Amino acid sequence: MKKIKNPLIKRIPKELIGDWKKYLVVFLFLVLTIGFVSGMYVANESMITSANEGVTKYKQEDGHFELKKQADATLLSAIETGEKADFKATKTTLYENFFRNEEEDYNNDGKKDGTIRVFAKTKDINLACMLQGSFPQKADEIAIDRMHADNVGIKVGDTVTVSGETYKVVGLLAYANYSTLHEKTTDLMFDALKFDVAMVTQDGFDRLHKSIHYTYAWKYETEPADEAGEKTRSDNFMRALLTQVVVADNELEDYTPKYGNPAINFATDDMGSDKAMGGVLLDILVVIIAFIFAVTISNTIAKESSAIGTLRASGYTKGELVRHYLSMPVIVTLLAAIVGNILGYTVFKNIVVSMYYNSYSLPTYYTIWNPDAFFKTTVVPVILMLVVNLIVIVRMMQHTPLQFLRHDLKKAKNKKAMRLPRWSFLSRFRLRIMFQNVANYLILFVGIFFIMIMLAMAVGMPDTLDYYKSNTDGMMFAKYQYVLKSYEDDDNKLITTENKDAEKFDMTSLVKKSDALDEEISVYGIADNSNYVKIKKLSSLKKNEVYISASFADKYGLTVGDTISLDEKYENKSYKFKVAGFYDKSQSLAVFMSIDNYGKVFDLKENEFRGFLSDSRITDIDEENIATTITIRDITKMADQLDHSMGSYMNYFQILCILLAAVMIYLLTKLIIEKNENAISMTKILGYENKEIASLYLLSTSIVVVIADLISVILGTLVMAAAWRMMLFSYSGWFAFRVTPIGYAKMFGFVLIGYLIVMVFDFQRIKKIPMDQALKNVE
Secondary structure (H helix, E strand, O other), X not given: OOOOOXXXXXXXXXXXXXXXXXXXXXXXXXXXXXXXXXXHHHHHHHHHHHHHHHHHHOOOOOEEEEEOOOOOHHHHXXXXXXXXXXXXXXXXXXXXXXXXXXXXXXXXXXXXXXXXEEEEOOOOOOOEEEEEEOOOOOOOEEEEEXXXXXXXXXXXXXXXXXXXXXXXXXXEEEEOOOOOOOOOOOOOOOOOOOEEEEEEOHHHHHOOOOOEEEEEEEEEOOOOOOHHHHHHHHHHHHHHHHHHHHHOOOOEEXXXXXXXXXXXXXXXXXXXXXXXXXXXXXXXXXXXXXXXXHHXXXXXXXXXXXXXXXXXXXXXXXXXXXXXXXXXXHHHHHHHHHHHHHHHHHHHHHHHHHHHHHHOOOOOOOOOOOHHHHHHHHXXXXXXXXXXXXXXXXXXXXXXXXXXXXXXXXXXXXXXXOOOOOOOHHHHHHHHHHHHOHHHHHHHHHHHHHHHHHHHHHHHHHHHHHHHHHOHHHOOOOOEEEEEOOOEOOOOOEOOOOOOOOEEEEEEEEEEEOOOOEEEEEEEEEOOOOOOOOOOOHHHOOOOEEEEEHHHHHHHOOOOOOEEEEEEOOOOOEEEEEEEEEEOOOOOOEEEEEHHHHHHHOOOOOOOOOEEEEOOOOOOOOHHHEEEEEEHHHHHHHHHHHHHHHHHHHHHHHHHHHHHHHHHHHHHHHHHHXXXXXXXXXXXXXXXOHHHHHHHHHHHHHHHHHHHHHHHHHHHHHHHHHHHHXXXXXXXXXOOOOOOHHHHHHHHHHHHHHHHHHHHHHHHHHHHOOOOHHHHOOO
16 A cells, blocks of 8 residues: 655645745845855865975974074084983984074065065975976075065066165065064964065075074974973973083073964964854854744644644644644755855865965965864754744644644633733734843844944954054054164174164063963163153162053953062073052053163173163164164064955955844844734734834834844943953964944944844835734634
């Protein structure tokens, strides 16, 4: 006997066609979300795999250190073997990785455009992936970083000027140890606009004039098993290194293990966090859509309760009906997941890859199949949709066939009508609509709140960057800070300058240790009655009393009277200072004391100082004696780079948020109107016009949307500010999250724009409800 097919199956395509607009909106929403997140997973996994393979392929260092003077063969041998250390040292292999920090003039107009770090070509350590062109072969040829070249418009075949010397660009590369262009390990953000790394031949290297940085990269004899082992091995290596450097009458200028090098780790860490954030974003959006589906199905069950009662009385089980009502959300989600994944591996993957190549100096990659992406963008959304809707549908199906037939689906019995204020009839009617749709409005509020968090980032990020870019003059106490290698020249004469703006100062870097990271803090010794750092009574402070920058206080929650503990970076020595006040004209995390107290705290020799502050360029000090020059660029480069990397995407993100708000509000207002179709039809019979009916139902929703919008603007900004604080706490440096009054107005307006778009569709929907609708459904 042939088995009779379940007639409920025939209802599925009919329901799809009958309410195709709603299902199409949900389908497209899920396709775009799943597609983008899938593309992010695929791109991330492919590029991280390529980066990990590049560690071996391009001989990436395990760390590097810089010495004040070039090491001889005896010292290098001692460091590699650890033979002069007073404990069991870590065995390594050392490689010369010398560089010069030169001035780059990429448009050849005679003005400095940035700093270019030039390395001589080597085959031993930190090799480069050539992305376009070829490696330099002649003394006047140079290969520069691909990302920097893209950002400033340099192409293969162009010429650039490096500290007055002309070079032909023959290649665009990505160095293994510079996946992001961090000039210093303490930089909060990389700078691909005004910092570049480059490769030249040894002859090309010898053409340049700036002082050589004697940097040595090391590789461990045996690779550490994990990061904890790497840290232990690095600590042991540094202890031995310090001993041997001191014995050889040399000085350690810098020490950076691989795990502490943002130029190596920032890109892969950021891609990993992007993947995690994308997964959370997808799950939240799917849950919101699932709840919208659940409310839709709940209303559908209430509307079709007579038919369900008849089916239950005819022998259909709860399970069959549960499966039937579950089928639509699951089918739509599954189809969206399949299409989304196809787009993820094709269109969206390329979009994400282009975003990463716009920010990071990454080697070539190849696409790999990612089972994790399939699971998280297909299986997880389907399960979430299934679970949320299953809970709601099973709960609705607990009623008896008789209750379904009587439309008796409310749990609360004999509930008295809520007494409303003695307002006009229309006002009380609107209030009743609000109370009848509390569940829908609650989901609407959650959706708007979530969108507002994203809008806070999309609007707040540009506002924050604009604030710091437009207030740079108030963030740096001198236009130039010249840090010297020594206060004496090669002839042991005190270094001086004829520049009348110049003022001596002292500076060193100490470390503030915390669970999140060990952060460098600049400690300044300031001259009495300084023309630059104007702090009253600084010279009258006690030896251990200091002023700290406002950003330092904000990041660590410090107040006047607190004691801060700072440690030497390479020595087992600690200092304690008492906070006497705050200085707000410094964006960096800094400590200020009088120059006399500085000399006492750090045991300086007579006449010893560290550099000059000046508002004009100092030209009469030999470049060989200058260790580094800190300018306004060091303050603005982070904001410039973030604006370049993310500024345009924030505009697209704002548009996306408007569309998300429109989709969310469309689906929920559609439910409210469908739920009240009979009442709307009845009001038409009573003589009310479409505009009057719209004022009842749409104005009620408008009031809720405006209130939810206002509350969400405040809450969304607070949540984003807290998330921003948590994020920046794990990075060096600090700048607070800011939203301007215009920014708040934008956030409020964007959601309102989405709602105004939806109102047009809602009004059309109200116009289409016929007057005989109420008469057809009289029970």
